[in-house]
Amino acid sequence: MTRITEPADGPAVVTAATAGVPIEIDGLGRSFGPVHALRDVTLTVAPGEIVALLGPSGSGKSTLLRICAGLEEPTSGDLRFGAVSQLGVAPHRRDVSMVFQHFALYPHLTALENLTLALRHGRGLPKAAAVARARETLDMLGIGELAARRPAKMSGGQRQRVAIGRALATRARVILLDEPMSGLDAQLRVDLRVEIVGLLRRLGTTALFVTHDQAEAMAVGDRVAVLSGGRLQQIGTPDEIYDRPATRFVAAFIGSPPMNVREGRWHDGQLHGDGFALPAPAGATAFGVRPEHLVLVAAASTGSGSVPADAVVAPVALASDALRVTGEVVVSERLGAERTVYVRTSAGVLAVRVDAAEVPGVGMRVTLRAPLSTLTFFDAAGARI
Known part of the structure; x- marks a missing residue:
């Protein structure tokens, strides 16, 4: 000792x-x-x-x-x-x-x-x-x-x-x-x-x-x-x-890119915001979703990207999706074996992580989806529910 x-x-x-x-x-x-x-x-x-x-x-x-x-x-x-x-x-x-x-x-x-x-x-x-x-x-x-x-x-x-x-x-x-x-x-x-x-x-x-x-x-x-x-x-x-x-704060600080966090108004069991309405617990004022939990589906190939129309970029099951928003690819960044794609939607710009082999072109119309199990909800004080 x-x-x-x-x-x-x-x-x-x-x-x-x-x-x-x-x-x-x-x-x-x-x-x-x-x-x-x-x-x-x-x-x-x-x-x-x-x-x-x-x-x-x-x-x-x-x-x-x-x-x-x-x-x-x-x-x-x-x-x-x-x-x-x-x-x-x-x-x-x-x-x-x-x-x-x-x-x-x-x-x-x-x-x-x-x-x-x-x-x-x-x-x-x-x-x-x-x-x-x-x-x-x-x-x-x-x-x-x-x-x-x-x-x-x-x-x-x-x-x-x-x-x-x-x-x-x-x-x-x-x-x-x-x-x-x-x-x-x-x-x-x-x-x-x-x-x-x-x-x-x-x-x-x-x-x-x-x-x-x-x-x-x-x-x-x-x-x-x-x-x-x-x-x-x-x-x-x-x-x-x-x-x-x-x-x-932790959700928006940790991660590269960090969790996508969007505000909404809770009413009758749902959180409503610009471009989305999804099931949420009472008291929720915002939801968050990690970029890797979003599934990107190409709706139409209007840019220079190589993703074919209606192709699913990430092989994740789409059953029981709670979140579904559409938008346009504005930036695609190569990061090693993965690619971060930024999509401008009516809910704001959302970051999505996909395999680097997929190349959604700038201007491509896409749909973003996520099941309820991947979403995190926060109350008015910023605490996780």
Whole structure:
């Protein structure tokens, strides 16, 4: 078992690798004058779990991370690591490591020295043990050859790997990552997030990973916490977030393209809107449907597309369709093995996902259909019914 001793005049000294601890965020709020950055956020993170904090700019995710690090104090609520409140606990006594967006490496030190310094002064390890663990961590990240190189002689991806290695080397109970890959190119981000998740799993560290990139959040997090306007909209597995969005915001935020959401007026068991009328539960004011759940049927070939008249583009059963609208193809985008088709209908522009082999031409008249089982309904407050 890990043993931690805390000298009266210094940080905790870890004598073995430290296991992750549960994080309890209980009704946290943070206000900056009239601005409420966080509003009554409550969630629990299990030991060794990776939770991605996802949301647009200004949603409160970085403020929540800074409170966990001890860089901000909440104006309400409590924060507990392993059932122990962290309110008033200095950052260096929380056994937390943080990875910042912009590396924050010491420019006059080599990669090995950057890691060793964190282990000697942040963890109290003897020099030989610190150097050994620093080298081991660099090797785990596949950058052992950078040990003697200073940041100015590294690429952006190499510098960020070193910064991540510095945090992971401490074997802290909690790792906080604040958009650590936002400045890197797309392929490097994919490679690096695979490495990060693999290392966090090996170490068993509890981690909070802040990002505004939903693909990154869905790939990294065991669960994803979606924030908007300082409020927690939903926390769940990537599948739960995508398949069963708790709010209209989550439905319209998650997915590429996101769920098609349209408003209507409920009357006598049906939701009525421009171009549609479909069965709906009482209190519904809007419905949503994912692009892949829409079936596109070509009504006539008026453009340059190759889809024959009356062909079904997606091989999905059309029995018991609740939604049926007609419109005209305005854009067709190739995305790998699939194609996203945007159709202008009387209900607005709807996105449809089809196989890339099908090429509905711009100007083609089509019909969009979806069974009731694929529709999601929301009430006036934006909550899923």
